[in-house]
Amino acid sequence: MIKNIIIILVLFLLVGCAAQIPKEAEEAFYMNDFGKAAKLSQPCANKLNRNFALNNAKLGLIYFTGGGYELAFSPFLNAGKVMERTVTSFDNSFWSAVSREDFKEFKGEPFERSMCHWYRGIIHYRRGDYENALAAFRRAIDADKDTTSKNDNDSFDFAAGYVMAARCYNLLGEPDTADTYAQRSEKVDKEFCYDNSIFIIECGDSPLKQRENDIKDIWSCSAFADYIPRKSRIEYAKIFVDGNERIRINKCTSTSFQLSCNTEKVANTIQSIKIGAKWTVRICAFAGAFTGVLIATKGTGVAAASAAGIGAALVAGAAVRTEADVRVWDLLPDNIGVGSLDIEPGFHNIAVCFYSSSNLELEDWRQVYYYYPIKREDNLIYFRATFNNFGSYKFITEECSKSFLESKLNSRHYIEIPKVNKESDIRIIPLAPALWKENEVDNFTIF
Amino acid sequence: MKFIFLFIILICLNGCSPVNRRMGLDENLIIDTDLTVSDLKATAQKISRSIAKSKISSKDKPQRIVFMEIENRTFDDTFDSYNLLSQIRKTLIASNNFEFIDRKQFPEILNNLSDSNLEKRKEIAKLMNVDYFLTGRAYAHSIRKEGAREVYYRLSFRLTDAETGGIVWCDDDEYKYYGKYEPINR
Numbered sequence: 282m283i284k285n286i287i288i289i290l291v292l293f294l295l296v297g298c299a300a301q302i303p304k305e306a307e308e309a310f311y312m313n314d315f316g317k318a319a320k321l322s323q324p325c326a327n328k329l330n331r332n333f334a335l336n337n338a339k340l341g342l343i344y345f346t347g348g349g350y351e352l353a354f355s356p357f358l359n360a361g362k363v364m365e366r367t368v369t370s371f372d373n374s375f376w377s378a379v380s381r382e383d384f385k386e387f388k389g390e391p392f393e394r395s396m397c398h399w400y401r402g403i404i405h406y407r408r409g410d411y412e413n414a415l416a417a418f419r420r421a422i423d424a425d426k427d428t429t430s431k432n433d434n435d436s437f438d439f440a441a442g443y444v445m446a447a448r449c450y451n452l453l454g455e456p457d458t459a460d461t462y463a464q465r466s467e468k469v470d471k472e473f474c475y476d477n478s479i480f481i482i483e484c485g486d487s488p489l490k491q492r493e494n495d496i497k498d499i500w501s502c503s504a505f506a507d508y509i510p511r512k513s514r515i516e517y518a519k520i521f522v523d524g525n526e527r528i529r530i531n532k533c534t535s536t537s538f539q540l541s542c543n544t545e546k547v548a549n550t551i552q553s554i555k556i557g558a559k560w561t562v563r564i565c566a567f568a569g570a571f572t573g574v575l576i577a578t579k580g581t582g583v584a585a586a587s588a589a590g591i592g593a594a595l596v597a598g599a600a601v602r603t604e605a606d607v608r609v610w611d612l613l614p615d616n617i618g619v620g621s622l623d624i625e626p627g628f629h630n631i632a633v634c635f636y637s638s639s640n641l642e643l644e645d646w647r648q649v650y651y652y653y654p655i656k657r658e659d660n661l662i663y664f665r666a667t668f669n670n671f672g673s674y675k676f677i678t679e680e681c682s683k684s685f686l687e688s689k690l691n692s693r694h695y696i697e698i699p700k701v702n703k704e705s706d707i708r709i710i711p712l713a714p715a716l717w718k719e720n721e722v723d724n725f726t727i728f
Numbered sequence: 729m730k731f732i733f734l735f736i737i738l739i740c741l742n743g744c745s746p747v748n749r750r751m752g753l754d755e756n757l758i759i760d761t762d763l764t765v766s767d768l769k770a771t772a773q774k775i776s777r778s779i780a781k782s783k784i785s786s787k788d789k790p791q792r793i794v795f796m797e798i799e800n801r802t803f804d805d806t807f808d809s810y811n812l813l814s815q816i817r818k819t820l821i822a823s824n825n826f827e828f829i830d831r832k833q834f835p836e837i838l839n840n841l842s843d844s845n846l847e848k849r850k851e852i853a854k855l856m857n858v859d860y861f862l863t864g865r866a867y868a869h870s871i872r873k874e875g876a877r878e879v880y881y882r883l884s885f886r887l888t889d890a891e892t893g894g895i896v897w898c899d900d901d902e903y904k905y906y907g908k909y910e911p912i913n914r
Contacts, residue, residue, distance in 0.1 A: 358806065366760060367760055367761055367876075367877060367907025367908060367909055377910075377912050378911065378912065382912060385910070385912060388909075388913060388914060389914060390914050401805055402805070405805060412799065412800045413800060413805040413806070413807075414805070415800075415801070416800050416801070416802055416803055416804055416805040416807065417805040419801075419803050420803040420804075420805070423803060423870050423872060424872075426870075426872045426873075453799075547875065547911045547912065547913075548911070548912040548913070548914060551911060551912060606912075606914065
């Protein structure tokens, strides 16, 4: 009997063993060691389990931030397919409803789904495939619709998605629809859709998710989770073209804000019911134990039977799992800023400077791109500004001559690359991803 | 005790169901809110029948058609429009009233047709002896509320006279899907 119970418990526990990408991979990501992060994440992302979408979304973002856009597409597509699926298996919803919430497959909060489609849209856009980019941006907007908040305008708050969809419509020769999309959100400037260069800046890190961890935890049985914001010093950015300040870029879409809009009423109700069940079982176990002790002290000789009853009640108590799902796509940025400019075609030096709330420039975060090629029709310039760990890696553009590089060697933007001795040392260099040769990045080749 | 055995047997049997089997082409075991292969097949048949019955259909002189593109305004960034067009082509060629120009034989000329102006198109049409251009648009609109999604699809097609630019035939097909997410959807 006891053996059988143990077997069931072991089987039950094994259900929760689907791996997420390791912590080392996330640490490597934050240290800009994208090659290492990708190598560590790949085995997890290939496994079909309940974390498939989450692992693929994370792997996609590792490749994307490292500039491996073509590599990033497939993981984002895999993740997106799962996140948008309305067909679910019985055990998927059953186990999460009666036990730990994270026994179900990860589908993400609406904002996580939006971001997955958003990145796919950006990849299509970079390829010049505006039709499919539009499809992905529209899906990103659609994924974010099922959220509610006090402000009616928030239903259109994925402003970055509207900007890019409007740009795609415009480039596909449908200016009227572009206008409609541009007008959907008050945060979108109409000019964003028509200037020849669009700047997208990602700042900060998205909130982490954590189970309630205080006195309330005893009563709530860890059934609810809180989002823990990660503070960023960056308040806004400015773009300088050839040394001249051209535009200030404010936050346009915020992860933290999006999460505050989401109200999963059904999930919270189910969690509350589970808390009730757990307490019922706990009380029953206590009553059973009390009765057992009473019977045993009266010397009726059924102490063993009552002990078995108490044991069964305790096992049942343990089986009612209430833990909230704390899986989160934590590699996302906290904010996305969008700005646009009309820049003369040709090569330009572009600097992005970041500022704190007290209007002081955060010099350590400055990024400078020399001889950035600007085309006449359309330019997408995408930055991620979350990193302060550039270490000894540099970025260069193909157009930079050796002498020019040497003259700039003292600048912190041009630091020597250490010699590569083994495969594990191979890294994708961050920054200026738009300038990388796609095939070189795909092969993890260092410039 | 019996319950425990039953539970264990059920767990074991879970892995015993056949995973792979042959399916009918029109059979859909998984219904999501995306267009299915059966939908696209049905649309291709409807559209090709409609073209075959139209006034331009002539047995005396088969009409020469070039595929242009199907504009993708769905939510699917992997939408394969070529597959749809090739199914239409198959049925139309079988009717003996139509001929299609193989784009792969003239990629440099035909692949740039979408971007060229009417005059340029006329020139190419004359050179290739093209009568009509076949184009289309796949549109989707979605409503998403309270854990459910409703998606409307419209697949519209048109034939444009290569010489005049006038639309000589058009038709469409529509679908609507409803999908509900699981109770805990995150």
